[in-house]
Amino acid sequence: MLREHWTAVDGRYRRSEVSAFVGTGPTVWARAAEEVLSWKVKTESGFAVESRGRVSPGQRVTVTARPCGVPVVEPVEVTDVVREADRVGFSYRTLPGHPVDGEEAFILCRHGEDVHLYVRSLTRPASQQPWRLLFPALLVAQRIVRRRYLRSLPASTPRTSKPPHQNWKARQRRADVAPVHALKQPPSTRHRIRGLLQ
Numbered sequence: 119m120l121r122e123h124w125t126a127v128d129g130r131y132r133r134s135e136v137s138a139f140v141g142t143g144p145t146v147w148a149r150a151a152e153e154v155l156s157w158k159v160k161t162e163s164g165f166a167v168e169s170r171g172r173v174s175p176g177q178r179v180t181v182t183a184r185p186c187g188v189p190v191v192e193p194v195e196v197t198d199v200v201r202e203a204d205r206v207g208f209s210y211r212t213l214p215g216h217p218v219d220g221e222e223a224f225i226l227c228r229h230g231e232d233v234h235l236y237v238r239s240l241t242r243p244a245s246q247q248p249w250r251l252l253f254p255a256l257l258v259a260q261r262i263v264r265r266r267y268l269r270s271l272p273a274s275t276p277r278t279s280k281p282p283h284q285n286w287k288a289r290q291r292r293a294d295v296a297p298v299h300a301l302k303q304p305p306s307t308r309h310r311i312r313g314l315l316q
């Protein structure tokens with residue numbers, strides 16, 4: 119299961135985690151799971167995604183944002199996908215040309231009948247200009263986009279607290295959780311992303 123406390127291991131990256139209550143019941147779970155794995159969190163938040171098929175590890179996709187009508191190309195690579203009975207989602211890393219350097223994850227979790235969407239990110243300035251100079255403005259844009267993410271699935275309600283669950287800590291202790299790996303590893307490795315998905 120999703121860890122109750124998620125801690126990034128590289129201080130060079132800004133860490134963010136937000137969540138939203140999506141709904142209750144198996145029908146909501148099945149619909150939301152399919153939507154998360156089909157890029158709907160991005161497309162319903164104002165982004166154009168080159169491929170609308172299901173995500174798969176190693177998939178390289180061009181995402182395009184249009185702030186004020188100006189196209190901003192964001193190349194990414196899907197690094198990991200999880201499909202479990204009570205947890206589905208995926209993570210991607212940015213590729214050269216993206217306005218920021220980092221990773222992002224969209225994770226849908228089911229706690230009993232309740233379904234929650236989690237959005238996690240690790241971000242630092244891109245190496246190229248003008249994006250490096252514009253990084254403070256991009257952080258403001260990220261906050262706006264995160265709010266859109268949380269409203270991307272129908273009937274979702276933003277929340278910042280963890281969902282109540284009687285056995286939350288017990289389940290967390292029993293979970294086989296892999297540690298968050300250092301982000302300074304080579305971009306080709308897929309291990310670092312598991313910290314976002316666990």
